[in-house]
Amino acid sequence: MSIKKFQVTFDCAEPERLARFWCEVLGYVAPPPPEGFATWDDFNSSQPPEQRDAWFACSDPSGAGPRLFFQRVPEGKSAKNRVHLDVRVGTGLVGDERLAALEAECARLVALGAVHVRTLYADDENESCIPMLDIEGNEFCID
Structure with a gap:
């Protein structure tokens, strides 16, 4: 069986705003506007009103990480996420050094x-991690 590429899709209110937030969090990049358009604003202006700003995406410039896709939905967030991203900033670090890296990223x-x-502090079984919410209230952790 072959390994499959995948993307992570977020339902949200403001796709481009949320995508650009995650670009900053992860070091991802937004794609260029579709062919024939100088900017994303030009592309959105060409769409019927109900399709303007309906989606946006970002990706790992190295190609290693999954693409993130953001799609506008009419309903707001109403419950805890069943899936969340763990942003790995403390990998290989332990104790105070790990906590300092997590706090700086936070x-x-x-x-x-x-x-x-x-902030969840290290105990006998787990290292420290910091649960957070993105700009639309989606849960994620830095660990």
């Missing part, structure tokens, strides 16, 4: 509009 993301939910 401060950077809060400045971008993320919400710090709490």
Whole structure:
């Protein structure tokens, strides 16, 4: 059996705004506008009103990570995510060094509009991690 590529899809209210937030979080890039359009604004202006700003995407410039796709939906977020992203900033670090890396990343993301939910400190079984919310309230962790 072959390994399959996949994308992670987010239902959201403002696809481009949320995609650009995640570009900043992950170091991802937004795609160029569709062929024949100088900007995304030009592309959106060409669409029927109900399709304007309906979707946006971003991807890992190295090609290693999955593409993220953001699609506008009419309903707001109503429950806890069943799936969330873990942003790996402390890999290979332990103790105070790991916690310092997580706290520094948390401060950077809060400045971008993320919400710090709490800090979970290391115990006998788990290393520290920090649950957060993105700019539309979707849960994610930095670990």
